[in-house]
Structure formats: C-alpha cells, structure tokens
Amino acid sequence: MMSSPKTFSIKESLSELKKIQKNSNSMIAKRVHALIVFKQNELCGISKREVAQAIGVNHNSIQTWRDLYIKGGIELLTKHSKKGYKPSVITLEEEQALREQMFNPENGFVGYVELLAWFDEKFKKQTNYSTFKGYVYRKFNTKIKTARKIHVKKDPAKVEDFKKTSVKNAKISTTKKARNSKQ
Secondary structure, eight states, X not given: OOOOOOOOOOOSOHHHHHHHHHTSOHHHHHHHHHHHHHHHTTTTOOOHHHHHHHHTSOHHHHHHHHHHXXXXXXXXXXXXXXXXXXXXXXXXXXXXXXXXXHTOTTOOOOSHXXXXXXXXXXXXXXXXXXXXXXXXXXXXXXXXXXXXXSOTTOOHHHHHHHHHHHHHHHHHHXXXXXXXHHX
16 A cells, blocks of 8 residues: 655745746756646645656655755755865966976876876875876876877987888888789
C-alpha cells in the first residue's frame, strides 16, 4: 500500500510562479518548475516521484525543495547559498611566468612534477600537486607527459635540410610506385 502524497498550500498563483521561473537562473527555475507542478495538482495531490519524473530530477531534490517551500515560502526556495570558486592560489604574475615557461620550447619539462618543482622554487611556495595540476589543466589545457612539439636540442637548420631531402625522396618514391602499378 502506497502512502498518499504530502499536500501543502501554495500561496502564489500559477502566473506569478511562471514569471518567477522565467526571471530565474536555471538552478532556481527548476525549483520553481517543481512548485508549478505541485500547484497544478494542488487539489488531488501528486507524489514527489511523479514531480521528479516530470521535471527530470531526483526525487530527493523535489523533497528538499518542497520542504524549503513549506518552511520558508518562495523566498527560501529561491535563495541559494552557492558562493562560487575559491580565490586562486596562483596570482596573475605567477600565471604569466608559468605560461612563458610552459610554452618555451627549451624548458625540457617532462611532466607536472617537474613543472611544480620549478614553480615552487621560483616563487618560494609549497603548492599542492592536485591543485597545481588542475589549475594548469584548466588554464592551459595541458596533459601529463605530452610529446614536445620542439625538442630542446633541435637544430632548425638540420630540420630544413631534412625537409628538403625528404620531399625529393617522397616525390621519387611516389613516381616509382606509380610506374610499378602501371606495369
């Protein structure tokens, strides 16, 4: 035997709720949407699971939102206590130095551990590895131990010579393949 849905009185009209929903951010709008569904079924009652299914959220969220409304009305339901991210442990000056060092083709860093050691030594800090790795990944979209674009000891003149000879060899080999395929 299932229990009957919890009934409660909603003071605001449907039009007021829809206006609040329209003027709210997405997180608050879902809460108000749940209240709208409750308001539409105020006479007969509706279970939190049915409301959750109609909106596409977990039934526990619906229960929390319903309890917030019962306890403090629309004011408490539309209030949220998100504060955002913590302030960064890396300053703008440190970020700029980090950017220059990371994109310097002659730095020779293999991974985050070496980069963190350089950073801590340069700025006299003790930065948490996970914090540092996450920051570098978010800011510069890096990955651990990625192949270097330019080797530390790479000679640009030798690269040009190699490109010149490899293009000739590639042309010769494709002409030979073309002749062999015709035969």
